[in-house]
Amino acid sequence: RGSVGRLPVALVRCYHFECNAQDAMASWRTMDVKETMKKNIAKKYRPYPAYRDSGVEWIGEIPEGWEIVRSKALFSHRNQKATSGEEQLTASQVYGVIPQSLFMEKEGRRVVQVITGQDILKHVEAGDFVISMRSFQGGIELSEYTGSISSAYVVLKPSQNVVQQYYSYLLKSTQYIQALQSTSNLVRDGQALRFQNFSQVDLPVVPIEDQQVIASFLDYETAKIDTLLAKYQRLLDLLEEKRSALISRAVTKGLDSNVPMKDSRVGWLGEIPEGWEITKLKYLAPLQSGYAFKSELFQNDGIPIIKMSNLKRGSLDFTEATFIPADKCNRDFALNDGDILLGMSGSLGETGSVGNYAVVNRKDTPCQLNQRVGRFRLTSALFPGFLLYFISSDSFSKPIMLDSIGTAQFNISPEYIGTISLGLPNQSEQRKVVSYLNRETAKIDALVAKVERAVELLKEYRIALISAAVTGKIDLREESA
Structure with missing residues (x-):
């Protein structure tokens, strides 16, 4: 139970074999990744x-036969x-310029459509490019569709x-975007790009044959x-699912699969070990609400308040801190x-703020508890690590989700949190569960870190390859021969 090796074999092989290129990238971790790419x-x-x-800083040298x-x-x-x-049509950074109906289908959400006054819309031909917000x-x-788009x-x-x-790759390359950003400080203040901004950035004129070769090469390689x-x-x-299932099983079923089980009579808990006690959080760790500090006290330094x-999801981040x-x-x-x-207000789901949690570290103090954030006051019956794993499990999030069906924004109270049931083993077994989960989740987290690093390097490689191709730093004409 809890073995990473139970992940689907095909994906494990994907990691171990298809990603061998990442071994060659390992030495880059202490170097400038972009330059090494x-x-x-x-x-x-x-x-x-x-x-x-070329005389253009963002392009650098260009091949003989190219012009600016x-x-x-x-x-x-x-x-x-x-x-x-x-x-x-809708302009999207993910899908390009596509019909609004297709965008809504892909995203699973609606967008505002112009029903009356369609004369304010602009005409787009298939093959046109669109500067969006x-x-x-x-x-x-690039738009592959003919239709209408916002006048903005x-x-x-x-x-x-x-x-x-070819130009669809060039006009979305990192260097071009940086050049476009330099055309106006007004853009940084939230104003839209205009044709004048576009006109300020010079572009390469590339032989048609070269454009076609580069575009075909990038289509194939980026795919x-x-x-x-x-x-x-x-x-x-899958690793996240594995981690979640591992935690949920350990905090509700324990570590010994051979012990007798009993019905918890709580739907989302199911059966629990016979020696565990069914109780409610309010008896083990009542939740204290934060204080409603007045906004006029807020400033840029002082003592941070935790919002x-x-x-x-486990720690505090002071990137957007408020102080008093x-x-x-x-x-x-x-x-x-x-x-x-514990977060007690906002959106729901895996990335939502309701049910989000953190542990205060010594380096975080001094700090103050703000409203809509709660602090658990643990009794001696509950080991802190066991509570932390329980609130990160489905057994904690399910009752919250069931109580909030159809609600996008939700508030939970300390009283409601107190009604959530859990199975409680003795202190010795709680510590064993925590020790086991610390060990097994660390293995999964280490693998996640490796995969995330591989993703980061692949994305950097993709960016660097596109840049090299569209600015003529590599000759691909023989590649397509």
Whole structure:
């Protein structure tokens, strides 16, 4: 029970064999990953025979035969009103420019559609590019559909010298996005990119044959990378499921599968070991609500108050901390090393703030307990580690979810938390369960860290490969021969 080896064999093999490339990347962990990626790509693919300075910082040297022009020489501004009945499109950094109906299907949520006054929409032709509200962060999107789009967006009509698939990679490359970001401080203040911003970034003019070769190469190579990334993500999902099941079973069934069991008479608990006691949290660890500090006390330094946003599934994160003056602290809400905290308001689900938890570390103190965050006051009958694993298990989250069906935002009270039942073993067995889970979850967490590192390196490699290809740092013409 609890063995990582029970994960599906195919995905374990994916990790051990298909990811052998990550072994070669291991030495990069102490080096500049991006620079090392560039060097390794340069070793694998030959450069063009001759280069010259492009005069554009973000592009660097370009092959002989490539040119640099103003971007509006390659793309014109299509400022054309949509006609009645055109399909409404959505610009997405994930899917590109696609029909709103398809976007809603993929995302499982609705978007605002224009029913009346469709004359405010802009016309888009298949093969156009669209500058959206998110282009400042993720680049410019290619549309493979004809339709209409928000008037807040900028539609770019490509010239005959443009192979759309090549420029779809170029206009979403990291270097291009950084160049686009440098065109205006107004964008950083939340204003949209305009055609004028686009026009300020010069672009390469690449021979048509080269564009086609580069686009085909990147289609093939990025598809392979994306397939492997999807397998990695599936492995991460399975590891998380394994971890969750391991914890839930240990805190509800114990470690000995041969002990007699009894009906807990609590739906989500099912059977529990015969020697365990059914009780409620309020008798073992009543929850104390935080204090409603007045917002006028908030400042940029002083003593931090712990809000919902500071709870990060086990630990505290002070990236977005709020502080109060030391003389305004309340001793009844002063937090101590080892305190276990619980989020009591907000969204639901695995990443929601309701049920989110954290343990206060000595380095976190002094700090104060703010409203909508609770602190468990443990009695001697409950070992802290056992409570921590219990509140991270399905046996704790299920009753909360069952009580909140149909509610996107939810508040839970200390009184409600107190009504949640659990099976309680004696202190000795609680400690054994905690020791076992510490050991087994550490194994899973170590594997998760390795997979996440592999994902990070693959994503960096993908970025570096695209950059090298679209800026002419590697000659791919023989690759397609």
